[in-house]
Amino acid sequence: MPAPVSIVIPTLNAEEELPATLEHLMEGLAAGLIRELVVTDGGSADATRAIAQAAGAEWVTGAPSRGGQLRRGCAAAKGGWFLVLHADTHLEPGWAKAVAQHLQEGQGSPAYFRLRFRARGLMPAWVAGWANLRSRLFGLPYGDQGLLIRRAAYEAAGGYPDQLLMEDVALVRRLHGLTALPCAALTSAVRYQRAGWLRRGRRNLWTLAKYTFGVSPEKLAAQYRK
Template identity: 55%
Template sequence: MRAPISIIIPTLNAASSLPDTLARVMEGLNAGVVRELVISDGGSADDVEALAGEVGATFISGPAGRGGQLARGADAAQGDWLLFLHADTWLPEGWSDAALQHIQTDQGALVFSLSFRSTGIMPKLTSAWANLRSRVFSLPYGDQALLISRSLYGEIGGYPDQPLMEDVAIARTLKGQITVSPLCVQTDATRYQINGWLTQGARNQWRLLRYLLGARPEQLHRGYR
């Protein structure tokens, strides 16, 4: 029986952060649950393609935009299960066991709880809110990773080709079919550290509200970077 999971990572000039992310993927390779790694690039100017070749990953490239990159990665993947992972997110120890247990029960999609690679009260409060939002409102963000069967992914139409809020869009389409693992991924905190935790958090919530009220992802993306 072939390993069930294809891991799909969207990249855009992410060669510096990718090695640490891939190091956490190795657990699944060693456990025999990862079939392949797909790097879906958005036109990087760094050496991410060479790095993909070094680790034996499938490398595809196309226009930048995380929704489109994730969708192309899914199209190229061959696994029965798809694990979408951001290039700056570290999977937790024990993730492969949690993934395998979820696959065996086949209960919708699985995401992980969130933590930041930063210390102090603000990272804890910010992640606590994100985890509450994920469990109560079934609205996890993409940096929590997403494990979903290919059949369910196809049934809901997959990721929309949009530059921002693709994670919210697919979560809303899943309509509560999301299990939140207690295991915590660790994601990069640079944006919060530069802009301030309260400021960045407020921007994120305002952007989410505007999207839910009908703002176009392209419009929201112009102010994201």
């Protein structure tokens, strides 16, 4: 019987982060969980493709829109479950056991990881704590927390929309019974460190609020880049 999980990773010039992300997936291979790796790229001009292909990944390419990339990647995947990860996310040791247990006992519900940053200090802990609280109370995990979802549930929800921003929120708002897995996704803190933890966190919250009240993803993406 084929392994159940297809790993889907969107990339754009990810040569610095992708090797370590793939290394942290190795325990899933040893556990017989991973059927395939799908890297869905938005036009990288660095060594991303060489790294992905050296790891045996299926390479999917198209326009640089994370929603569109994820939609294409999931369409190419063959597993009964998708595990969608960002290219700068390292899964904590023990993740394969947690995923295997969820597949056996989670009654098919979608699941996500607790967020942690690969940085020390009060602000990384505070921002991650808020993200985990938001996920628990409102059922809104972001893409950097990973998403484990059964193919049937993904398709029933309409999949990722082909949009530039908030594709993760658009999908999880259509899901039910989201479960927090008992291990963490350790994500890069670089963007927060560059912009400032409070400033970046405030901007993310404001972007979510505007999206909730109907501002288009295209307009939000243009504002976000500024």
